[in-house]
Amino acid sequence: MSRRRVLVTGATGYIGGRLVPRLLEAGYDVRVLVRSPQRLTDVPWAADVEIAQGDLTDLESVRQACEGVDVLYYLVHSMTSGGDFERMEQLAARNVARAAKEAGVSRIVYLGGLHPDAPKLSPHLRSRAEVGRILLDSGVPTVALQAGVVIGSGSTSFEMIRHLTDVLPYMPAPKWVRNRIQPIAVRDVLYYLLGAAELPPEVNRTFDIGGPDVLRYGQMMNGYALEAGLHQRPIAALPVLTPWLASQWVNLVTPIPRSLAVPIIASLQYDCVMHEHDIDDYIPQPDGGLTPYRRAVRLALGKMSDGQVETSWQNASIVGAPADPLPSDPDWSGHLVYTDIKERHTKAKPADLWRVIESIGGENGWYSFPLAWAVRGWMDKLVGGVGLRRGRVHPDKLHTGDALDFWRVEKIERGHLLRLRAEMRVPGGAWLEMRAEADADGGSIYRQRAVFFPRGLGGRLYWWSILPFHGVIFSGMANRITATAEALSARDSSRTASADSAHPL
Incomplete structure (x- = not known):
């Protein structure tokens, strides 16, 4: 038939x-x-x-x-x-x-x-x-x-x-x-x-x-x-x-x-x-x-079992539930989302850039305006949040689910992607995403994205109130991470050159 x-x-x-x-x-x-x-x-x-x-x-x-x-x-x-x-x-x-x-x-x-x-x-x-x-x-x-x-x-x-x-x-x-x-x-x-x-x-x-x-x-x-x-x-x-x-x-x-x-x-x-x-x-x-x-x-x-809102920006796949967004939906539909995106090209090797990304937080800091990060941590503690005192589980390695100051490692693709979910008290959902990608010149591209889903009017006002600081904090963060990665690459190259000169063929 x-x-x-x-x-x-x-x-x-x-x-x-x-x-x-x-x-x-x-x-x-x-x-x-x-x-x-x-x-x-x-x-x-x-x-x-x-x-x-x-x-x-x-x-x-x-x-x-x-x-x-x-x-x-x-x-x-x-x-x-x-x-x-x-x-x-x-x-x-x-x-x-x-x-x-x-x-x-x-x-x-x-x-x-x-x-x-x-x-x-x-x-x-x-x-x-x-x-x-x-x-x-x-x-x-x-x-x-x-x-x-x-x-x-x-x-x-x-x-x-x-x-x-x-x-x-x-x-x-x-x-x-x-x-x-x-x-x-x-x-x-x-x-x-x-x-x-x-x-x-x-x-x-x-x-x-x-x-x-x-x-x-x-x-x-x-x-x-x-x-x-x-x-x-x-x-x-x-x-x-x-x-x-x-x-x-x-x-x-x-x-x-x-x-x-x-x-x-x-x-x-x-x-x-x-x-x-x-x-x-x-x-x-x-x-x-x-x-x-x-x-x-x-x-x-998109409520999940733990009450979190499942967001559609995290991947491009369509999971198939009829209430989920589709690419053909109008661009004004779905949750309001604010983003702050930074991109830097660097001479550092992708592996060195990733070493810096994976070592972020804890005693290593956040590579930008330490006082601002400390103040944000104190403010979070005052309202009953976790603050910055949790630090890191391991000084160099991160795993999915690890606590990282007032973030949680939501996803890690070692060598490529680190996504952190905010656990500080904010009127909405917040994520910080960092990527290391190879470029055609032998260096790498650093991509950084802060994502915020506001909850109600308070969430919108919160985002706009901190927006003036983003130019300092997130730009400085991207600049310092790539500069640190370049210094690592230069140091490794210098060591390799010294070893080659000490042991000529």
């Missing part, structure tokens, strides 16, 4: 990028229709799919993409308000409906949005509902799943909750913070999308989908705060804050573009909860049930 072929539109988007690898795992042959194949360059599954280039507003390219397809996923929605986006979305939906019917596609699966039975919807909710109607009237059996706020790192709705809660200890907000919302974890959205592909052909209808919790928007923000280790935020509902003013406010205090904030906020003017639970009669709930909101937040934050 031949494998079923699936066409995914919107594969470079938030949901589509997470659905494709799960379709592959389920045994489907996957084709993706994208306008710019270059956007798939870094995704881990690009080599496992057939890539068709085209645009949904171009009927001929949609026809070609639909050839030989059994199931079509429609995961495209404009999040901008410029131009006549409603007309363009309807044109795209009509092209897909026509091409799918002509090609004999047996199932369309569409992901729309929960919306109330209101006479006047926001333009984006209205457009999503109209796209669903066009697909349902296509003559191809269609399932239109209608979801509310999707919880997962990279989801625009979740990122707005994350950034607003992180940055504001007090939240003046529009009155819609009192509206009821039924959020759903991204893993549950993907579960329903996969299940919808296998529904019998007589099913042609909409289904509401949502998680087990119905919350007010303010409760969602404070639920996030608790999971992120922040204090709950006092929230004042202001009746005068219009959707337009609210979007300006979101644009000001978060990295989310106003063009995205506008449609989200406009959609929050209504209660968005499930009106029916008929999906349970067709697709049984996943093992263990649907994901509660607080657990969905924990997954989106």
Whole structure:
């Protein structure tokens, strides 16, 4: 029996990028229709799919993409308000409906949005509902799943909750913070999308989908705060804050573009909860049930068993959890991260540079502004931290897990990489990374990176308060480490030359 072929539109988007690898795992042959194949360059599954280039507003390219397809996923929605986006979305939906019917596609699966039975919807909710109607009237059996706020790192709705809660200890907000919302974890959205592909052909209808919790928007923000280790935020509902003013406010205090904030906020003017639970009669709930909101937040934050936040900067691999970041996610999504990066080219041999890196801390010091390091250690002790008194376990060698003053060795690749995790008291997570790399001239390159994930407004203020000192401390550190490594190399070369002259051939 031949494998079923699936066409995914919107594969470079938030949901589509997470659905494709799960379709592959389920045994489907996957084709993706994208306008710019270059956007798939870094995704881990690009080599496992057939890539068709085209645009949904171009009927001929949609026809070609639909050839030989059994199931079509429609995961495209404009999040901008410029131009006549409603007309363009309807044109795209009509092209897909026509091409799918002509090609004999047996199932369309569409992901729309929960919306109330209101006479006047926001333009984006209205457009999503109209796209669903066009697909349902296509003559191809269609399932239109209608979801509310999707919880997962990279989801625009979740990122707005994350950034607003992180940055504001007090939240003046529009009155819609009192509206009821039924959020759903991204893993549950993907579960329903996969299940919808296998529904019998007589099913042609909409289904509401949502998680087990119905919350007010303010409760969602404070639920996030608790999971992120922040204090709950006092929230004042202001009746005068219009959707337009609210979007300006979101644009000001978060990295989310106003063009995205506008449609989200406009959609929050209504209660968005499930009106029916008929999906349970067709697709049984996943093992263990649907994901509660607080657990969905924990997954989106990448919480590990020890409560630490698992960060995505540490490696470029995609671990495959649906709440994890993907290369195709927008650059403003995910945890806010501050970095201080220094790079130095040195005549020192890589082995000598590594000797200096591995011997850092303890009695050997930190190669820059000793008084500043001592003061930071005293400050840490005053607030109950570990300070600088722990020193080193071994004068020259480090191992994963070793304590190193107020750091902990998180990862070591001997001869190449040392990564330290801060254990001093700071309002966030901090790492210091040092690398030794060979260059083409026989010397080496020293790369140094300080990384800080702020927790709440206090974390942001902390980073900016110490930023003036970074130019002195981290620059001096990079300069002294490379200078010390050069002195080691010069001394070794001198010894070698002396030995050669004392023992001529």
